[in-house]
Amino acid sequence: MIKPQSSVAAELTEVQLQKLLPELLKTQPFHSKNGSQMQSLVWKFHHLGQDYALKLSKAKSQQAAKFLYREHEFLAVIDHPQIARLVWHGMVNQHYGLITPWLPGVLLHDAHHQLAQFLPNHQARLHCFLNIKAMVEYLHQQHIYHRDLWAKNIIIHQATPYLFDFGWAAWANEPTPFTPPQMRAPDDVKALAVLRQQLGIEN
Ligand SMILES: Nc1ncnc2c1ncn2[C@@H]1O[C@H](COP(=O)(O)OP(=O)(O)OP(=O)(O)O)[C@@H](O)[C@H]1O
Ligand SMILES: [Mg+2]
Numbered sequence: 001m002i003k004p005q006s007s008v009a010a011e012l013t014e015v016q017l018q019k020l021l022p023e024l025l026k027t028q029p030f031h032s033k034n035g036s037q038m039q040s041l042v043w044k045f046h047h048l049g050q051d052y053a054l055k056l057s058k059a060k061s062q063q064a065a066k067f068l069y070r071e072h073e074f075l076a077v078i079d080h081p082q083i084a085r086l087v088w089h090g091m092v093n094q095h096y097g098l099i100t101p102w103l104p105g106v107l108l109h110d111a112h113h114q115l116a117q118f119l120p121n122h123q124a125r126l127h128c129f130l131n132i133k134a135m136v137e138y139l140h141q142q143h144i145y146h147r148d149l150w151a152k153n154i155i156i157h158q159a160t161p162y163l164f165d166f167g168w169a170a171w172a173n174e175p176t177p178f179t180p181p182q183m184r185a186p187d188d189v190k191a192l193a194v195l196r197q198q199l200g201i202e203n
Contacts, residue, residue: 020045020047021054021097022092022093039058039064039067040055040056040058040064041056042055042056043056044102050101051101051104052087052099052100052102053084053099053100053103053164054098054099055068055097055098055099056068056092057096059095060095064095064096065095065096068089068096068097068098068167069089069096071166071167071169072086072089072098074144074166077142077144078139080135080138082131082135082161082162082163083135083138083139083162083164084100084101084162084163084165084166085100085101086098086099086100087100103162103164105155105157105158106118106155107151107152107154107155107156108151108154108155108195108198109150109151109152109154111156112151112198115199115200118156118159119159119199120159122201124159125199125200125201126199126201127159128156128159128160128161129195129196129199131160131161132149132154132161132163132192133192135161135163136188136192139188143171143172143173144170144171144172145169145170145172145188146163146166146169146191147169147170147179147186147187148165148169148183148185148186149185149195150185150191150195151198152165154195168186
């Protein structure tokens with residue numbers, strides 16, 4: 001049986017969360033229009049002046065919890081200003097959940113067709129790409145492969161990219177985990193090349 005250890009950040013106490021979340025889940029629609037929604041649903045909620053993303057396992061099963069529990073293990077060791085920060089993880093109504101601050105901005109996927117609005121010139125697009133590359137290099141230094149590096153897992157805010165969704169991540173020193181054939185970007189280096197092209201950066 002998985003027994004997640006709750007790490008509670010100063011801004012949200014466990015007691016507050018346990019009170020807040022069941023009510024929240026009853027009253028607010030889930031946000032996750034863009035996610036795969038295979039294993040989890042994402043909720044956006046507001047608390048004490050700050051927006052948060054709650055990613056909650058869909059099923060109550062241990063198998064469903066395992067996926068997200070694994071995601072929290074990556075988030076827990078990452079300390080990077082442009083990568084989602086783990087605020088809390090634990091059980092809510094018998095579902096396993098993890099909370100990160102809500103990243104403001106627009107998904108690169110949505111910005112992609114109106115790049116001129118969000119990344120107005122070549123310099124801005126190059127800056128964005130180099131930032132994404134630097135995040136991947138940082139992750140690889142931490143022995144983490146993201147494995148799902150694509151435009152729906154990157155948010156652009158004030159021409160700066162932010163990265164989240166470690167649902168398919170893997171440790172460099174473990175055997176390659178299950179990789180379904182429809183997975184878009186299991187190879188971070190190839191994924192970077194695709195993003196470079198999408199950002200319209202010439203060689
Ligand atoms: N911290 C966040 N800030 C802003 N938006 C978020 C955040 N976390 C998730 N989202 C939104 O919710 C969507 C789904 O989240 P996420 O990518 O983590 O799940 P997923 O793609 O369903 O996961 P997986 O593919 O691992 O099952 C994202 O595409 C994004 O729109
Ligand atoms: Mg995703």
